[in-house]
Amino acid sequence: MLTVFGTVALDTTRTPFHTVERTLGGTATFASIAASNYVPTSIVGIVGNDFPGLYMEILKNRLDIRGLSISETDKTFHYDSSFGYDLYKRTTNKTELNVIANYQSTVPTAFVDSEYVYLANNDPVQNMNLLNQVSHPKLVICDTMDFWILNKRDDVIKMINKVDGIILNESEARLLFNENSILKCARLLVSNGPSFVLINKGENGSLLFYENEFYPIPGYPTETIKDPTGAGDSFGGAFIGYLCTQGQINSKSLKNAMIHGNIMGSFAIEDYGIQRLVNIGNKDIKQRYEKYKEILSL
Numbered sequence: 001m002l003t004v005f006g007t008v009a010l011d012t013t014r015t016p017f018h019t020v021e022r023t024l025g026g027t028a029t030f031a032s033i034a035a036s037n038y039v040p041t042s043i044v045g046i047v048g049n050d051f052p053g054l055y056m057e058i059l060k061n062r063l064d065i066r067g068l069s070i071s072e073t074d075k076t077f078h079y080d081s082s083f084g085y086d087l088y089k090r091t092t093n094k095t096e097l098n099v100i101a102n103y104q105s106t107v108p109t110a111f112v113d114s115e116y117v118y119l120a121n122n123d124p125v126q127n128m129n130l131l132n133q134v135s136h137p138k139l140v141i142c143d144t145m146d147f148w149i150l151n152k153r154d155d156v157i158k159m160i161n162k163v164d165g166i167i168l169n170e171s172e173a174r175l176l177f178n179e180n181s182i183l184k185c186a187r188l189l190v191s192n193g194p195s196f197v198l199i200n201k202g203e204n205g206s207l208l209f210y211e212n213e214f215y216p217i218p219g220y221p222t223e224t225i226k227d228p229t230g231a232g233d234s235f236g237g238a239f240i241g242y243l244c245t246q247g248q249i250n251s252k253s254l255k256n257a258m259i260h261g262n263i264m265g266s267f268a269i270e271d272y273g274i275q276r277l278v279n280i281g282n283k284d285i286k287q288r289y290e291k292y293k294e295i296l297s298l
């Protein structure tokens with residue numbers, strides 16, 4: 001079983017074309033919904049007393065939500081961000097931690113023996129606390145972002161030390177090490193513990209660093225882009241979800257996992273919030289996978 005830990009949020013996303021307010025988002029939400037296309041997935045996290053019942057139903061329909069707590073006294077994590085006309089560069093307007101500020105996760109007994117753990121972008125101290133409760137995970141992958149690198153860099157490094165793989169985007173990798181070359185960032189990340197590193201470069205695809213080799217993969221070409229929020233988390237969820245089905249880590253399984261990650265990211269951006277992700281099935285994934293393979297072999 002795969003356990004995903006991270007934020008379950010209400011997102012306000014502003015683009016020059018449309019604004020959505022307090023829609024279902026959060027790193028654990030995107031990652032676990034994406035992963036659930038591949039493996040049974042459980043989610044651990046917390047929401048507040050303002051979390052709509054309809055959103056809980058969406059999560060319940062796809063995931064094991066026994067690890068999702070509801071606070072009676074505080075509000076759900078809220079993230080407010082804007083994109084410019086290129087729908088690429090994001091500006092954070094507000095990060096309201098609310099319920100996650102002092103959250104101490106408890107992993108339900110049923111998930112303690114999870115073989116696979118995805119620590120979505122979240123407070124690194126809380127991520128490590130969750131990981132300590134899992135008995136012997138076979139594969140642990142984490143993500144992080146500028147907010148935590150700027151506020152808790154030392155803890156981010158400690159967390160990286162405890163995982164098998166890390167996924168982050170290029171600006172976060174540069175910020176973490178104050179280093180311009182992403183290849184050098186990948187080497188620095190591996191020197192801190194993980195055996196593989198994945199750096200996402202948005203529409204320019206992603207770069208895998210594993211056993212001293214770099215493997216770049218272009219992004220899946222999508223004509224419809226409405227909201228890039230959650231593309232990275234969807235990538236991460238599909239990436240680990242696919243690896244769960246493979247049982248072993250090698251350059252082949254990692255490269256295929258990247259393809260699945262890019263495909264899921266391409267679906268995520270086609271509509272606002274989780275809209276598109278909850279409307280795709282195996283057939284859509286397979287279709288895009290075949291097309292992608294055809295493109296890559298040119």
Ligand code: AMP
Binds near residue numbers: 121122145231234
């Ligand atoms: P991304 O895949 O990078 O686009 O992630 C977008 C998601 O990250 C949104 O749904 C937000 O709710 C969530 N988010 C934003 N800031 C943070 C943060 N500091 N910690 C955890 N989650 C966050």
